[in-house]
Amino acid sequence: NKRLNEAQEAALIWYIDYTIERGLPMGYNMIVAAARRILKISSVKPFKERLGKHWACRWIERMDGLGRYHALKTTPMDQKRKDCMSIKAIRGCFQKLDFILKKYNVHWKDIFNVDEIGFRVGCITSTTVITHKNIRKVYSSHLILMSRTSVTVIECISAAGYANDCYIIIPGKVYLEKMFDNNLPPDTKITASEKGYSSDDLAIKWLWHFHNQTKGRQHGAYRCLIFDGQGSHMTHEFISLCEDLKIIPFCLIAHSTHATQPLDVACFQSEKHWHGRAIEDRIRDGCNAFTKKMAL
Incomplete structure (x- = not known):
């Protein structure tokens, strides 16, 4: 028996095509999750038995027979290929972006770039120091990732040249008033997750944050949102909301963002540097314990 009716299957096919077009082909689990959500919001009498991976395998086999989809194992890039990301591949990515912008007649001022970066509280990256010539290694205790506390900044x-209000995710289940005693810009949005990382639910909340920040500045009907090649939170719910809000998500090539992601190149590298410098200064002043409040 077919688990999806004709309309439900058409909705699933649209979603899969949508993600492929934007450089985010899905695995079996995401297809199952999308099908479950389609059933949940469209079925009067939903199936009692939950869809599983075996259903997805059978469905893809049927689609393969119809010449529409097939399962293909991704090929990992070695470091050399990552470092030598071809001009042809990057050009192809931006040609695809150009096609989408023209297809939806997106005004250039309605193009946005989003990215996230994680900061380990009290941890710094390697730095250059001056020491005696006979010394071959210098160890820093703060290079060891002793802190498992991470703060994520989106x-x-x-x-058009402006930045939306910053979105910060701190680890924890509750907000402490003392955390808001900081020198951050007053419109900074702070939210919490158990481990301080972004999640599918927070991706939806951030999308509403983005919509509210940009809808009053729109020049056309659609906005385009460019992000890195992971696309880990591109759930069916996220894409459906993008469609409702007329936001076009576009994914850059994986492993190329060190060269193609504007925020990574121009913003986050500098932020990481000055974050490390600030920790170094505190260490030299005698501080040996860092808190989430200090990170903010």
């Missing part, structure tokens, strides 16, 4: 910039 930044979004516009091609």
Whole structure:
């Protein structure tokens, strides 16, 4: 028996095509999750038996027979290929972006770039120091990732030259008033997750944050949101909301963002540097314990 009716299957096919077009082909688990959500919101009498991976395998086999989809194992890039990301591949990515912008008649001022960066509280990266010539290694205790506390910062910039209010995710289940005693810009959005990382639910909340920040500045009907090649939170719910809000998500090539992601190149590398410098200064002043409040 077919688990999806004709309309439900058409909705699933649309979703899969949508993600492929934007450089985010899905695995079996995401297809199952999308099908479950389609059933949940469209079925009067939903099936009692939950869809599983075996259903997805059978469905893809049927689609393969119809010449529409097939399962293909991704090929990992070695470091050399990552370092030598071809001009042809990058050009192809931006040609695809150009096609989408023209297809939806997106005004250039309605193009946005979003990215996230994680900061380990009290941890710094390697740095250059001056020491005696006979010394071959210098160890720093703060290079060891003793802290498992991570703060995630989500930044979004516009091609028009302005930045949306920063979105910060701190670890924890509750907010402590003392955390808000900081020198952050007053419109900074702070939210919490158990481990301080972004999640599918927070991706939805951030999308509403983005919509509310940009809807009053729109120049056309659609906005385009460019992000890195992971696309880990591109759930069916996220894409459906993008469709409702007329936001076009576009994914850059994986492993190329060190060269193609504007925020990664122009913003986050500098932030990481000055974050490390600030920790170094505190260490030299005698501080040996860092808190989430200090990170903010």
